[in-house]
Amino acid sequence: MDVEIRIQPTALDALAETAPVFTGKASVGGVVSFIGLMRDLNQGDEVSSMTLEHYPGMTEKALAAIVDEAAGRWELEAVRLIHRVGEVRPQDPIVLVAVASAHRGEAFRACEFIIDYLKTRAPFWKREQTADGQTRWVEARGSDDEAASAWEKKS
Amino acid sequence: MIRILYFASLRERLGRDGETLQEFPATLDALRAELAARGGAWGEVFADEQRVLAAVNQEMASTGQALKAGDEIGFFPPVTGG
Numbered sequence: 544m545d546v547e548i549r550i551q552p553t554a555l556d557a558l559a560e561t562a563p564v565f566t567g568k569a570s571v572g573g574v575v576s577f578i579g580l581m582r583d584l585n586q587g588d589e590v591s592s593m594t595l596e597h598y599p600g601m602t603e604k605a606l607a608a609i610v611d612e613a614a615g616r617w618e619l620e621a622v623r624l625i626h627r628v629g630e631v632r633p634q635d636p637i638v639l640v641a642v643a644s645a646h647r648g649e650a651f652r653a654c655e656f657i658i659d660y661l662k663t664r665a666p667f668w669k670r671e672q673t674a675d676g677q678t679r680w681v682e683a684r685g686s687d688d689e690a691a692s693a694w695e696k697k698s
Numbered sequence: 699m700i701r702i703l704y705f706a707s708l709r710e711r712l713g714r715d716g717e718t719l720q721e722f723p724a725t726l727d728a729l730r731a732e733l734a735a736r737g738g739a740w741g742e743v744f745a746d747e748q749r750v751l752a753a754v755n756q757e758m759a760s761t762g763q764a765l766k767a768g769d770e771i772g773f774f775p776p777v778t779g780g
Contacts, residue, residue, distance in 0.1 A: 579780050595779070596705065596706055597779070598703070598705055598753070598756070598772055598774065600756050601753055601756035601757075601772060604756050604757070605758075626779060626780075637779075637780065638779070638780050658780055661779060661780050662777070662779065662780040663776075663777065664758070664777070665777060665779050665780075666705070666753070666772070666774060666777050666779075667777055667778065667779025667780070668705065668706035668707070668774070668775065668777060668778050668779070669778045669779070670706070680706060680707040680775070680778075681778045682776075682778070683775070683776030683777065683778050
């Protein structure tokens, strides 16, 4: 399986980064990609920018472990997982999960699994700046924990 | 000696991004208790175990984990990536 994992402080071109998971790989029958974008609204407040921080070293290990686990559950041809750090603005892609497989079912499930696990296991933190100049740390969501733990019961 | 790193809101609340301890307790739980006993912001941050996650040598740690010389311990709030 072809795996590429990156954490980058520069702009993420999600569409251009998706093509390599299938280009030149004739065994791929389907690609599923998830692009997480920054929104301009959170908890009812207008948000003007956000800064993403991570734990260098641990982040790379955590992402590799998540992709390994996905590869153990489903037959995958390629996975590309790219996450932004640093300052992002509304509409900027924050994360790309692109999964290629021979068949769509495996690609759909693996893509959702990877983003669900990333949300609760990879050491990234967001601090947002609201339009009125306040900064605040984004709170973790209980619904993300539920989505991740649901994978422990299904395949 | 162990190395401790603090991330995100913890780093801001504690006013530092890390430290090294020459003397350290035998377990992660004892280390949490020792840091909480410093009082002030330390007491507040480490009082609520649910809100402070820990990693030992860059792997998520569980309660009761033993510590040894040279370990890197990271403390941080619940993650919010993606």
